[in-house]
Amino acid sequence: MLNGIPINFYIMLSAVLFIIGVVGVMARRNAIIIFMCVELMLNAVNLLLVAFSTLHQDANGQVFVFFIMAVAAAEVAVGLAILSMVYRNFKTIDIDLLSRLKN
Amino acid sequence: MIKLVALIPLFPLLGFLINGFFGKKISKGLSGAIASVSVLASFVVALLIFFELEHSAVKTHVVTVFSWINSDTLKIPFEFLVDPLSSLFLLIITGIGFLIHIYSMGYMHDDEGFARFFTYLNLFVFFMLLLVLGNNYLIMFVGWEGVGLCSYLLIGFWFKNTEYNNAAKKAFIMNRVGDLGFLLGIMLIFVTFGSITYGDVFSIASSGNEATVTAIALLLFIGAMGKSAQLPLYTWLPDAMAGPTPVSALIHAATMVTAGIYMIVRSNVFYSMSEVASETVAVVGVATALFAATIGLFQNDIKKVLAYSTVSQLGLMFLGLGVGAYSSSVFHVTTHAFFKALLFLGAGSVIHAMGGEQDMRKMGGLWKHLPITGKTMALGTLAISGFPFLSGFFSKDEILAHTYEHSPVLWFFGMVTSMLTAFYMFRLFFLTFFGKFRGTHEQEHHLHESPGSMTMPLIVLAILSVAGGLLGLPEFWHQTNWISEHLSPIIMHKSPSTLPHDTEWMLMGIATFSALTIIYIAYVIYMQRNIRPLPEGAKMPFIQRVIYNKYYVDELYNAIIRKPLDAISGILHKYVDEQIIDGIVNGVGTTVNGISSVVRKAQTGHIGVYIFSMVIGIVLILFFTFIK
Numbered sequence: 001m002l003n004g005i006p007i008n009f010y011i012m013l014s015a016v017l018f019i020i021g022v023v024g025v026m027a028r029r030n031a032i033i034i035f036m037c038v039e040l041m042l043n044a045v046n047l048l049l050v051a052f053s054t055l056h057q058d059a060n061g062q063v064f065v066f067f068i069m070a071v072a073a074a075e076v077a078v079g080l081a082i083l084s085m086v087y088r089n090f091k092t093i094d095i096d097l098l099s100r101l102k103n
Numbered sequence: 104m105i106k107l108v109a110l111i112p113l114f115p116l117l118g119f120l121i122n123g124f125f126g127k128k129i130s131k132g133l134s135g136a137i138a139s140v141s142v143l144a145s146f147v148v149a150l151l152i153f154f155e156l157e158h159s160a161v162k163t164h165v166v167t168v169f170s171w172i173n174s175d176t177l178k179i180p181f182e183f184l185v186d187p188l189s190s191l192f193l194l195i196i197t198g199i200g201f202l203i204h205i206y207s208m209g210y211m212h213d214d215e216g217f218a219r220f221f222t223y224l225n226l227f228v229f230f231m232l233l234l235v236l237g238n239n240y241l242i243m244f245v246g247w248e249g250v251g252l253c254s255y256l257l258i259g260f261w262f263k264n265t266e267y268n269n270a271a272k273k274a275f276i277m278n279r280v281g282d283l284g285f286l287l288g289i290m291l292i293f294v295t296f297g298s299i300t301y302g303d304v305f306s307i308a309s310s311g312n313e314a315t316v317t318a319i320a321l322l323l324f325i326g327a328m329g330k331s332a333q334l335p336l337y338t339w340l341p342d343a344m345a346g347p348t349p350v351s352a353l354i355h356a357a358t359m360v361t362a363g364i365y366m367i368v369r370s371n372v373f374y375s376m377s378e379v380a381s382e383t384v385a386v387v388g389v390a391t392a393l394f395a396a397t398i399g400l401f402q403n404d405i406k407k408v409l410a411y412s413t414v415s416q417l418g419l420m421f422l423g424l425g426v427g428a429y430s431s432s433v434f435h436v437t438t439h440a441f442f443k444a445l446l447f448l449g450a451g452s453v454i455h456a457m458g459g460e461q462d463m464r465k466m467g468g469l470w471k472h473l474p475i476t477g478k479t480m481a482l483g484t485l486a487i488s489g490f491p492f493l494s495g496f497f498s499k500d501e502i503l504a505h506t507y508e509h510s511p512v513l514w515f516f517g518m519v520t521s522m523l524t525a526f527y528m529f530r531l532f533f534l535t536f537f538g539k540f541r542g543t544h545e546q547e548h549h550l551h552e553s554p555g556s557m558t559m560p561l562i563v564l565a566i567l568s569v570a571g572g573l574l575g576l577p578e579f580w581h582q583t584n585w586i587s588e589h590l591s592p593i594i595m596h597k598s599p600s601t602l603p604h605d606t607e608w609m610l611m612g613i614a615t616f617s618a619l620t621i622i623y624i625a626y627v628i629y630m631q632r633n634i635r636p637l638p639e640g641a642k643m644p645f646i647q648r649v650i651y652n653k654y655y656v657d658e659l660y661n662a663i664i665r666k667p668l669d670a671i672s673g674i675l676h677k678y679v680d681e682q683i684i685d686g687i688v689n690g691v692g693t694t695v696n697g698i699s700s701v702v703r704k705a706q707t708g709h710i711g712v713y714i715f716s717m718v719i720g721i722v723l724i725l726f727f728t729f730i731k
Contacts, residue, residue: 022718025714025718026711026714026715026718029711034714095709095710095711096709096710096711098710
């Protein structure tokens with residue numbers, strides 16, 4: 001019981017967020033939206049980690065969260081840089097049009 | 104001084120390195136001088152060691168140079184052995200080697216490969232010294248292979264001639280057959296006795312059972328057959344005459360081809376234990392002696408006659424080994440080294456004067472043009488024919504006397520061989536030096552005695568050929584036979600001669616009488632009746648034609664070994680190589696191509712597809728991890 005809310009609620013919320021992220025990644029074509037969905041998945045996991053960390057009175061989970069946030073920040077920096085270069089070169093960030101690897 | 108024995112092989116090795124690396128940069132005279140001096144230095148050391156050994160009470164000295172192979176049960180130190188046998192061989196190799204180096208400086212003077220020639224020659228001397236100096240079979244084997252390599256390099260010295268290259272390859276490949284036997288013999292020795300160091304092996308050899316010892320002895324003898332050109336592996340030696348004549352004198356007459364005899368004398372304990380092996384050696388020896396001597400009768404190439412003569416004389420030495428007369432064989436090795444080197448060098452001098460011509464049908468009357476060569480060759484011919492009191496007389500007589508004691512039948516064949524030897528040698532001598540000159544006018548103008556660097560070795564060798572018999576005067580002359588005394592410490596089972604003295608006198612009488620008769624017959628045929636060998640392609644009686652064509656042995660080997668091998672190789676090439684092996688290799692390539700052309704379609708290039716498949720993949724992994 002965290003702040004009067006049962007742990008199941010946290011799990012549900014985090015699962016819903018994660019699935020929204022997965023569906024977003026799979027269904028959307030705009031690279032920035034996909035990127036945001038990836039962040040959503042990461043934060044769904046973060047939420048779960050923090051919830052369990054408080055439940056078990058164990059700080060390890062929170063340490064993980066800090067790491068994930070740091071890595072996510074770095075990833076965003078690199079990812080957005082790539083995207084801006086892609087946009088400059090192709091004038092689009094629609095992933096279905098970025099199929100140069102084929103042939 | 105004996106401690107410094109490592110110097111002996113070191114000098115020629117240094118000479119080899121200097122000539123090998125800088126031969127092209129230094130003058131011909133300097134490179135020849137370096138090579139000769141290095142062998143001379145070895146000779147001096149060998150001489151000092153020889154006399155020190157002669158005066159020392161201990162006859163066997165082992166000098167460890169370094170620890171070589173050291174692995175669990177296999178311990179092979181790099182050791183040199185100085186004993187009566189090796190010290191004698193050291194003198195022959197370095198002494199005659201030095202004379203031949205001097206001779207080569209004259210003979211090879213105009214050759215563009217001068218420095219290369221001396222490089223090989225020094226390397227040869229190094230390996231030959233290693234062969235006789237080693238204290239175990241492995242060092243002997245290293246030397247054995249090394250001299251084989253040098254022999255190959257020197258036979259094919261004039262490598263622009265394909266025929267010479269083929270002769271070199273033939274020598275190398277034939278020797279491989281023998282070397283395999285030798286190698287197996289060494290392995291069997293190690294497996295049986297747990298060591299390959301001479302002293303260890305020979306001291307416990309009597310503990311081996313007879314079958315194993317016979318197998319060892321026979322395997323070693325196969326090695327000797329290859330190196331010392333015995334039936335059936337002899338055909339490389341006559342072809343080896345393709346090399347420059349000093350090479351024929353040094354390698355294919357005086358030293359390398361006697362390595363087989365050295366090896367058997369060294370391993371005499373095995374042969375004296377095994378009746379079968381000794382008999383085999385004796386029979387192969389006498390068969391080779393007789394066989395090669397008959398071929399020598401009708402050869403027209405001056406070097407080929409000498410080559411068959413060498414094969415035949417080596418056969419006689421093996422006959423001596425087979426009947427247990429080890430010291431007599433070594434005696435014959437020594438005297439043979441003197442007179443055969445002399446004859447080869449003399450032949451080289453003749454060839455030099457004739458401008459490269461080797462066919463005796465084009466020679467004749469050279470006596471007045473080449474006085475020194477003629478006289479020295481006369482002495483060599485007399486020595487090899489067994490003319491009384493010259494070196495060959497004593498050594499051959501000793502072998503034949505021991506053979507008579509062992510088996511009169513073998514003695515008879517040995518005697519016939521020595522009569523044939525006298526005949527073909529005098530045929531060679533008369534055809535070359537007497538009668539009318541049969542070459543071209545150009546050649547006749549060109550005729551000249553060879554320079555001093557070539558005649559000096561001839562004179563020294565002639566003196567040795569005459570006086571060499573003093574090394575082993577027969578015991579029944581109430582003399583000490585120096586050479587058999589000298590070698591007695593290394594012969595394990597001595598069988599003192601029980602032949603009555605009058606029998607020995609009789610044998611000597613027969614030998615002398617037959618030699619003189621044969622010389623007279625040769626004189627009548629080639630001097631009085633002026634009979635000349637038939638020109639190429641002339642009709643000959645059947646037997647003469649067979650012998651002239653060397654009994655068609657080369658053709659026989661071609662038919663039963665080379666042709667089937669070619670055919671099998673052809674089949675293997677066509678079916679195994681081109682179809683099976685190439686099929687597998689190409690099949691691997693085609694399969695990979697085929698699979699990848701299918702799998703490649705999965706790589707659509709659409710990022711959406713990749714993400715989708717990634718998600719599916721993760722879901723599947725999770726599914727199988729948690730649902731299991």
